[in-house]
Amino acid sequence: MTLDPYADGPPGFLARTSPLAKLAAPLPAMIVLVVARDLVTPLVFLALAYLLIIVGRRMSGRVAALLFLGIPIGAVIMGLALGLWVDAGLVDDTPTVLRIGAWTLHAGAIEAGLATGARLAAILALGLIAGLTTTGPDLVRASVQQLRVPYRIGYAALAAIRFVPRFGYELELIRQAHRVRGAHGGRGPVAAVARWSGYVVPLLAGAIRHAERVALAMDARAFGAHPDRTERHLLPWRRRDTVFVVAFWAVSAVVLAALFPWGL
Amino acid sequence: MTDDPAPLLHLRGVAITHDGADAAAPASASFDVRPGEVVLLLGPSGSGKSTLALATNGLIPQAVPARLEGTVAVRGLSTRETPVATLARHVGMVFQDPDAQLVTGSVFDEVAFGPENLRMPGADVLARTEQALRRVGLWDRRTENPDRLSGGGKQRLAIACALAMGSELLVLDEPTANLDPAGIEAVYEALALVATEGRSILLVEHNLDAAVEMADRVVVLDAEGRTIADGGVDEVLRERADELDALGVWLPVSTMAALALRRAGWDLPRLPLTPAELTVSLEAAEAPMPYSVSAEEEDATSAVVPPNAGSFAPHAESSRLNTEQSAREDHPAVEVRGLTLRRGRRTVLHDVDLTIGAGEFVAVVGANGAGKTTLVQAVAGVLTPPRGTVRVDGADPATIALRDLSRRIGFVFQNPEHQFIAHTVFDELAHGLRGRGLDPDEIRARTADMLTRFGLEAKADVHPFLLSGGQKRRLSVGTALIAGAPVLALDEPTFGQDRARADDLLRLLRDLNDAGTTVIVVTHDMQLVAEYAERTVVVHDGRIRADAATRDVFADEALLHEAGLRRPPLQQALRGVIRHPQLAGITALRDLAGGRG
Numbered sequence: 104m105t106l107d108p109y110a111d112g113p114p115g116f117l118a119r120t121s122p123l124a125k126l127a128a129p130l131p132a133m134i135v136l137v138v139a140r141d142l143v144t145p146l147v148f149l150a151l152a153y154l155l156i157i158v159g160r161r162m163s164g165r166v167a168a169l170l171f172l173g174i175p176i177g178a179v180i181m182g183l184a185l186g187l188w189v190d191a192g193l194v195d196d197t198p199t200v201l202r203i204g205a206w207t208l209h210a211g212a213i214e215a216g217l218a219t220g221a222r223l224a225a226i227l228a229l230g231l232i233a234g235l236t237t238t239g240p241d242l243v244r245a246s247v248q249q250l251r252v253p254y255r256i257g258y259a260a261l262a263a264i265r266f267v268p269r270f271g272y273e274l275e276l277i278r279q280a281h282r283v284r285g286a287h288g289g290r291g292p293v294a295a296v297a298r299w300s301g302y303v304v305p306l307l308a309g310a311i312r313h314a315e316r317v318a319l320a321m322d323a324r325a326f327g328a329h330p331d332r333t334e335r336h337l338l339p340w341r342r343r344d345t346v347f348v349v350a351f352w353a354v355s356a357v358v359l360a361a362l363f364p365w366g367l
Numbered sequence: 368m369t370d371d372p373a374p375l376l377h378l379r380g381v382a383i384t385h386d387g388a389d390a391a392a393p394a395s396a397s398f399d400v401r402p403g404e405v406v407l408l409l410g411p412s413g414s415g416k417s418t419l420a421l422a423t424n425g426l427i428p429q430a431v432p433a434r435l436e437g438t439v440a441v442r443g444l445s446t447r448e449t450p451v452a453t454l455a456r457h458v459g460m461v462f463q464d465p466d467a468q469l470v471t472g473s474v475f476d477e478v479a480f481g482p483e484n485l486r487m488p489g490a491d492v493l494a495r496t497e498q499a500l501r502r503v504g505l506w507d508r509r510t511e512n513p514d515r516l517s518g519g520g521k522q523r524l525a526i527a528c529a530l531a532m533g534s535e536l537l538v539l540d541e542p543t544a545n546l547d548p549a550g551i552e553a554v555y556e557a558l559a560l561v562a563t564e565g566r567s568i569l570l571v572e573h574n575l576d577a578a579v580e581m582a583d584r585v586v587v588l589d590a591e592g593r594t595i596a597d598g599g600v601d602e603v604l605r606e607r608a609d610e611l612d613a614l615g616v617w618l619p620v621s622t623m624a625a626l627a628l629r630r631a632g633w634d635l636p637r638l639p640l641t642p643a644e645l646t647v648s649l650e651a652a653e654a655p656m657p658y659s660v661s662a663e664e665e666d667a668t669s670a671v672v673p674p675n676a677g678s679f680a681p682h683a684e685s686s687r688l689n690t691e692q693s694a695r696e697d698h699p700a701v702e703v704r705g706l707t708l709r710r711g712r713r714t715v716l717h718d719v720d721l722t723i724g725a726g727e728f729v730a731v732v733g734a735n736g737a738g739k740t741t742l743v744q745a746v747a748g749v750l751t752p753p754r755g756t757v758r759v760d761g762a763d764p765a766t767i768a769l770r771d772l773s774r775r776i777g778f779v780f781q782n783p784e785h786q787f788i789a790h791t792v793f794d795e796l797a798h799g800l801r802g803r804g805l806d807p808d809e810i811r812a813r814t815a816d817m818l819t820r821f822g823l824e825a826k827a828d829v830h831p832f833l834l835s836g837g838q839k840r841r842l843s844v845g846t847a848l849i850a851g852a853p854v855l856a857l858d859e860p861t862f863g864q865d866r867a868r869a870d871d872l873l874r875l876l877r878d879l880n881d882a883g884t885t886v887i888v889v890t891h892d893m894q895l896v897a898e899y900a901e902r903t904v905v906v907h908d909g910r911i912r913a914d915a916a917t918r919d920v921f922a923d924e925a926l927l928h929e930a931g932l933r934r935p936p937l938q939q940a941l942r943g944v945i946r947h948p949q950l951a952g953i954t955a956l957r958d959l960a961g962g963r964g
Contacts (some may be wrong), residue, residue: 238472239472240471240472240476258470261470261471261472262470262471265469265470268514269466273785276780276782276785277785279744279749279750279780280749280780280785280786281786281788282749282769283747283748283749283769283773283778283786284773284786284788284798284799284846285769285770285773285798285802301788304787304832305784305785305787305832308784308832309782309784313466313467316462316464316467316468317467317468317469317470318430319421319426319430319431319462320460320462320467320468320470321470322426322430322451323424323426323451323455323459323460324455324480324481324484324528324532325451325452325455325456325481325484325485325532326470326480326484327452327484328450328451328452328453328455328484328485329452329484329485329486331486332483332484332486333482333483333484333485333486333487333488333489333492334483334489335479335483335489335492335493
């Protein structure tokens, strides 16, 4: 996953699709997945999302690692862990997998846990269709151009993303400085809270000053002067965006109809 | 002063009071900037120069809460009513902090941002952006994230942004205060090009050595911010230099040197403003009969400097250093042996050896990213060095408890605010003494003593963040010293500060050094190094490239260039002087007799 919100988007047909289309298309499926309880529905949508990402975006090592290692391993671990929490009363008619003393682990519990893991993985993967193929500025541009989000808010948000790495760096300096001065040493949650609260004042002071300076620099370059501004990169809603959304919704509807009632 | 019918920028009786401030600064500034002029705005610290800069495009009073009296007009438009966006077409602004001016994700988009805000057609935006980027030499880097540019690169980008707005007047507020020597050079090359195009420039700058050559006119404010001089460079800087010097206005180093030499009896009829002019003046002048460089160095210099003083002779200071070398090895304050440090996958320091003797004043210099800060941080235990590679006063920062280390070495961070941890100035200082089983009365006495020493008695109960910039800096030095550390390390202590404040701090450091404290300073400021450090360590690409007496380091031009450094202006001038060999080796103003010590 790329962390630079400004980096050029990777090539592929998804990069040429409107960011808003990529967000709207999987939305119905994501909503159903929040309530679904079975294992098959999330797996079908997981496969669908993977298929789109693989076809629609040039594969890179990091993306491959995320798709084929990070998400599956994370989902399985989370699924197994959640299985331990499932109320045994709901699944005591399924075969026993493990028995320790009075505690019994039923197959149904594992299945329920894995289903939850799969649901989270599927929702994440559907979100990644847009997430892995959209740059920050494009999302802002599309929101401003199609959704009529005020550009002052959109571009100010974009400028604010710039603050994040700077604050990370500043926080690191403050931590070093406080450590050297022997501020709030010690272990445990109480010491940690004291330590972090000591970072707040210098971090905020620096942040406010920085934000004021950036705001002045933007004002000095006429930001916010007119109700709109020149858009060099037009992101019009094309027919293929409509096709993409409608097709995705149609496929979602077919899958959901076939698998109803999704384990409810 | 002729009142041009339409001066580009017109100020009359301008007084600005920030909300919450007691007095106006500036109190009454008046001057004009006409088309094509380069105007230098000077004044002592606190005279309101930066505030005035913010008033030239209406940010004051429209965006910054402050009361503006008098007239500020741009092309006849009052800045009180005309929107900043309209004024922005006439006045482009470049601020001091290169990082606080970036909005977008690429160099190209950054420059296009302004014209886009003005709703220019796309084709015009592209054309203007390309032209501005080519002008400052960044066209080839247009696709990069601006974060990847150096400080000098970011300031050139800010200049391009102002150019793309179509501004006739460029206002720059200390644009090079945060830059290394190579960055300063690059910014002034770009500015000189802008000036030749016929645009006007209003420059607030302390680094006059770089700025004075391109200036047409100089406007000087006094301590309250009243215009006391407005005229040509010759008329103001050459003829009224003594007066400006007394006012606390920073002058070009060559001018300061000439003033010092005049006081020593030299007859220099025309005051020089640049190193080249100083060289010429000195070639033309007769040395006053009983002239000595400085009492301690006279014998040594005349003894060791051969008749052709252009060669790099060993100097008084280096011979003194040689005798100090043995002392250094007998009583090292800091010893570094085979220090290699990695940050992530990158090796920042390669097998570094360094010994610093008790009582030395050492400067650590190098380009950005050379590893100089890392080196000093490892010595001070800010970064934990590998075991056995660093010894400070006999202890290893890698294994010793931080509390005990703070009694051996104090570290002062670039931004003093980062290291404040208490809610009052008193507690800030006392923190270094508490938890060591000391008697509360003794803690109180030692803290009070430190408050007095740093002029902070009246501020004992104030929150450290509410101090002025200079007070914050003094407090941070105090906290580093209170535990009794005999070694003080400072990271860029003058970064982003004006000269007056920087001078205060350096005088403080010299007093501490005279009293026996070992001082290690990481810095970009070459004249500072020349004035204060006996010894200079040049770090380049994570290795120590040179470690010698300061004047020997500055004598080696190839070395300086390779390490991204520049020779300080005074030495540049004096090294060219053939007629007076006794001056050739001098790097510090205070070594010129009559110079202020």
